[in-house]
Amino acid sequence: MKSKETICVQGGWQPTKGEPRVLPIYQSTTFKYDTSEQMADLFDLKASGYFYTRLQNPTNDAVAAKITELEGGVAGMLTSSGQAASFYAIFNICEAGDHFVSASSIYGGTYNLFAVTMKKLGIEVTFVDADASEEEISKAFRPNTKALFGETIANPVLSVLDIEKFARIAHSHGVPLIVDNTFPTPINCRPIDFGADIVTHSTTKYMDGHATSVGGCIVDSGNFDWEAYADRFKGLTQPDPSYHGLAYTKAFGKGAYITKATAQLMRDFGAIQSPQNAFLLNLGLETLHLRVPRHCENALRVAEYLEQDARVAWVNYSGLKSSRYYDLAQKQFTNGQSCGVVTFGLKGGRDVAIRFMDSLKLAAIVTHVADARTCVLHPASHTHRQLSDQQLIEAGVQPDLIRFSVGLENADDIISDIEQALGK
Numbered sequence: 462m463k464s465k466e467t468i469c470v471q472g473g474w475q476p477t478k479g480e481p482r483v484l485p486i487y488q489s490t491t492f493k494y495d496t497s498e499q500m501a502d503l504f505d506l507k508a509s510g511y512f513y514t515r516l517q518n519p520t521n522d523a524v525a526a527k528i529t530e531l532e533g534g535v536a537g538m539l540t541s542s543g544q545a546a547s548f549y550a551i552f553n554i555c556e557a558g559d560h561f562v563s564a565s566s567i568y569g570g571t572y573n574l575f576a577v578t579m580k581k582l583g584i585e586v587t588f589v590d591a592d593a594s595e596e597e598i599s600k601a602f603r604p605n606t607k608a609l610f611g612e613t614i615a616n617p618v619l620s621v622l623d624i625e626k627f628a629r630i631a632h633s634h635g636v637p638l639i640v641d642n643t644f645p646t647p648i649n650c651r652p653i654d655f656g657a658d659i660v661t662h663s664t665t666k667y668m669d670g671h672a673t674s675v676g677g678c679i680v681d682s683g684n685f686d687w688e689a690y691a692d693r694f695k696g697l698t699q700p701d702p703s704y705h706g707l708a709y710t711k712a713f714g715k716g717a718y719i720t721k722a723t724a725q726l727m728r729d730f731g732a733i734q735s736p737q738n739a740f741l742l743n744l745g746l747e748t749l750h751l752r753v754p755r756h757c758e759n760a761l762r763v764a765e766y767l768e769q770d771a772r773v774a775w776v777n778y779s780g781l782k783s784s785r786y787y788d789l790a791q792k793q794f795t796n797g798q799s800c801g802v803v804t805f806g807l808k809g810g811r812d813v814a815i816r817f818m819d820s821l822k823l824a825a826i827v828t829h830v831a832d833a834r835t836c837v838l839h840p841a842s843h844t845h846r847q848l849s850d851q852q853l854i855e856a857g858v859q860p861d862l863i864r865f866s867v868g869l870e871n872a873d874d875i876i877s878d879i880e881q882a883l884g885k
């Protein structure tokens with residue numbers, strides 16, 4: 462097995478003699494064939510090849526292959542955004558009348574997708590406290606439950622998911638575990654190693670790393686045995702009338718899940734990543750192994766600084782010994798490193814938080830998170846603005862919570878900026 466560093470730099474695109482050393486942007490909607498029959502075989506999924514970029518594009522596939530290798534999966538696909546990845550990951554195995562279970566501490570956009578939009582499609586979700594016992598979480602499962610979902614490190618709550626526990630629960634109910642691994646990236650954690658079956662990403666964050674391109678990715682471990690629960694996952698195991706009766710598990714084996722997501726969901730919904738964005742994402746991935754540890758070193762410095770300051774009410778960072786997730790982070794993450802995001806509250810609460818943020822100079826107030834530039838957000842005033850204080854607490858977001866995304870600048874400069882803003 463190649464090391465992560467080598468995969469980051471050289472994975473995916475494998476040029477042969479005379480081909481470009483650097484991954485080219487295949488900025489083409491269509492691909493040429495010599496005979497009508499060659500094209501027909503592609504439409505029947507009898508042959509593999511490119512024909513229309515809404516379904517597949519060589520630039521995208523090379524980048525998906527790199528991320529798949531980093532995550533230790535067997536097949537992967539890029540999507541236009543992290544939201545599209547979360548939607549496809551669930552919708553590929555759930556339809557109207559089905560149900561799935563999700564950790565309640567997840568990204569706000571994913572929460573809304575699951576609770577509101579998927580419900581309109583007839584798919585129901587039950588949210589569970591990810592820190593609850595296996596018995597407690599198991600109570601949420603029903604005969605029509607098709608998946609369990611969680612985030613390795615929840616944005617913005619920063620709770621750490623016990624992936625082995627979640628995998629045991631999912632598998633004891635005969636459903637796959639889907640994990641959003643956006644915050645740690647495969648540099649710090651490979652959920653598949655702990656039993657996850659499918660991994661999703663918002664590549665918009667650390668993977669891109671430069672805040673240039675919105676994107677997403679789905680990786681399948683190939684480990685879940687759909688055929689063992691053939692009646693539960695008919696969409697994968699029974700003939701697909703929209704492909705002349707082809708059954709994905711029989712035709713594609715371990716590639717069934719991703720092939721179905723490409724052949725059906727990309728075909729019908731079309732949330733493809735542009736090849737231009739995939740090219741930029743690949744540039745980000747080439748340095749992911751260098752950037753992520755530096756984000757984490759800087760974040761730990763910031764968290765330690767905040768923890769010793771009397772004006773700070775609380776700090777949450779799994780790299781701190783005071784964190785309830787410290788031991789789990791040590792076990793699950795490379796060198797115990799989680800991500801570059803730190804959350805904290807200031808004495809004086811909400812109003813003081815806003816004054817503090819307005820006083821920052823180096824750290825910018827932006828909706829984004831997890832890129833090279835330090836940035837800050839107050840979820841109660843911004844992303845979660847529509848929620849009351851009571852609803853915020855139910856969602857695990859304290860009203861005074863400041864989400865501080867530590868960038869790649871010099872840590873002393875970042876801390877000086879915090880220092881001068883706290884002074885105000």
Ligand SMILES: *Cc1c(COP(=O)(O)O)cnc(C)c1O
Pocket residue numbers: 542543544545568570571612616641643644662663664665666675676677
């Ligand atoms: C940002 C984010 C998403 C959504 O991704 P987009 O690329 O913005 O659509 C999903 N999950 C997590 C953990 C995120 O941080």
